[in-house]
Amino acid sequence: MYDTGKIITGLIVFLCLITFPLWYDAFTGKAATKPEPKIITKEKQCVEATPYMRDSHMKLLIQWRDRVVREKMYSYKGSDGKNYTMSLTKTCLNCHSNKQQFCDQCHNYVGVTPTCWNCHIIPEEKS
Amino acid sequence: MDNSKRTFLKVAGISLLGIGSKPLQKALAVNEEPKILPSPDALTGKRWAMIIDMKKCKEDCQDCLKACHQVHNVPDLGNPKDEVKWIWKEPYEKAFPGDETVYMQEYIDQTLKGSQFITLCNHCDNPPCVRVCPTKATWKREDGIVMMDYHRCIGCRFCMAGCPYGSRSLNWRDPRPFIKEINKEFPTRERGVVEKCNFCSERLAKGLIPACVEACKEKALVFGDLEDANSELRGLLRAHHTIRRKPQLGTMPQIYYIA
Numbered sequence: 061m062y063d064t065g066k067i068i069t070g071l072i073v074f075l076c077l078i079t080f081p082l083w084y085d086a087f088t089g090k091a092a093t094k095p096e097p098k099i100i101t102k103e104k105q106c107v108e109a110t111p112y113m114r115d116s117h118m119k120l121l122i123q124w125r126d127r128v129v130r131e132k133m134y135s136y137k138g139s140d141g142k143n144y145t146m147s148l149t150k151t152c153l154n155c156h157s158n159k160q161q162f163c164d165q166c167h168n169y170v171g172v173t174p175t176c177w178n179c180h181i182i183p184e185e186k187s
Numbered sequence: 188m189d190n191s192k193r194t195f196l197k198v199a200g201i202s203l204l205g206i207g208s209k210p211l212q213k214a215l216a217v218n219e220e221p222k223i224l225p226s227p228d229a230l231t232g233k234r235w236a237m238i239i240d241m242k243k244c245k246e247d248c249q250d251c252l253k254a255c256h257q258v259h260n261v262p263d264l265g266n267p268k269d270e271v272k273w274i275w276k277e278p279y280e281k282a283f284p285g286d287e288t289v290y291m292q293e294y295i296d297q298t299l300k301g302s303q304f305i306t307l308c309n310h311c312d313n314p315p316c317v318r319v320c321p322t323k324a325t326w327k328r329e330d331g332i333v334m335m336d337y338h339r340c341i342g343c344r345f346c347m348a349g350c351p352y353g354s355r356s357l358n359w360r361d362p363r364p365f366i367k368e369i370n371k372e373f374p375t376r377e378r379g380v381v382e383k384c385n386f387c388s389e390r391l392a393k394g395l396i397p398a399c400v401e402a403c404k405e406k407a408l409v410f411g412d413l414e415d416a417n418s419e420l421r422g423l424l425r426a427h428h429t430i431r432r433k434p435q436l437g438t439m440p441q442i443y444y445i446a
Contacts, residue, residue, distance in 0.1 A: 127223050129336045132328070134226035134392050146223070168445060179337065179374040 095165040101155035107138035220378035223440035234331040236441040243407035254402030260375045262365035271356040273384045276303035308354040308384035309440030314345035332386045342379035
């Protein structure tokens with residue numbers, strides 16, 4: 061094999077670079093912090109169960125959006141049997157009034173930027 | 188092995204019956220209640236329309252315009268080129284071009300000629316804006332309201348070219364800084380989206396009449412169901428000579444003017 065030294069060194073450098081996140085964590089002991097969304101509300105239960113909301117809230121919101129705007133359906137029966145108005149601002153943000161501490165926590169962590177807030181108004185943070 | 192053939196057919200028959208009963212079972216089972224329903228307080232009509240009595244409308248009054256703009260977060264960009272219009276005033280000759288025939292003149296109150304007419308989206312029965320929209324962001328609801336889904340609008344402005352009344356406006360820039368007082372219950376729009384009067388569909392869903400109608404102290408604006416023969420709207424149509432904007436275009440506008 062020609063240029064053994066160069067190739068091996070190159071490979072080692074490459075491996076070091078690609079595994080950087082792993083040993084950086086191991087040395088510093090600082091893994092990326094998990095998002096911790098905070099909810100400030102009196103209500104105990106969301107319109108659906110928490111696990112469902114956690115992974116499917118975007119689907120629910122899109123369904124709400126389309127049904128309200130395009131089919132003028134405004135009322136949603138939650139899993140608790142109560143009727144809710146299908147509205148991001150009037151229903152969701154009523155409880156989840158702290159966007160920075162709630163929505164942004166996970167959205168920033170997974171790197172998504174929902175366009176909701178270009179038009180819908182963010183409530184004032186109560187902290 | 189005659190017998191086994193016979194048993195086989197019997198078993199096969201019974202099994203087939205079993206399969207057939209599945210849809211039957213489904214049909215007999217109690218249907219799950221639908222989760223999504225229309226608003227219980229909503230005003231329902233078969234064909235919403237409006238009458239504007241220009242004889243009652245006061246020249247210097249801005250109540251209806253202000254109410255609409257406040258409720259719907261309509262920005263005031265302070266320059267006619269960027270203007271966003273939901274409800275606005277237009278002089279007679281601009282609002283009703285083509286109506287200047289000799290015979291028509293007799294029926295129109297001469298004093299109204301110089302006045303400013305209240306204009307808004309006509310919620311046409313045959314809306315050209317709907318026909319040209321490539322994304323179905325605008326459509327005619329079954330109750331006649333020409334609705335707009337801002338989520339789907341791509342800002343191509345075909346509808347603005349299609350609308351003969353100038354009822355549609357594009358947000359050339361971010362409208363947020365130009366809204367004096369934001370109504371938190373209604374979204375604003377963003378740059379690159381077309382907007383127009385929605386006949387207060389969000390208020391109708393709550394059982395309220397349009398904001399402009401509610402705000403008019405002179406009761407010059409009347410909103411109602413055209414299909415309901417006993418409505419105030421139909422009464423006014425029966426009693427007065429009314430005109431519509433550019434009827435010659437065949438869009439069948441549903442805003443009537445007593446003039």
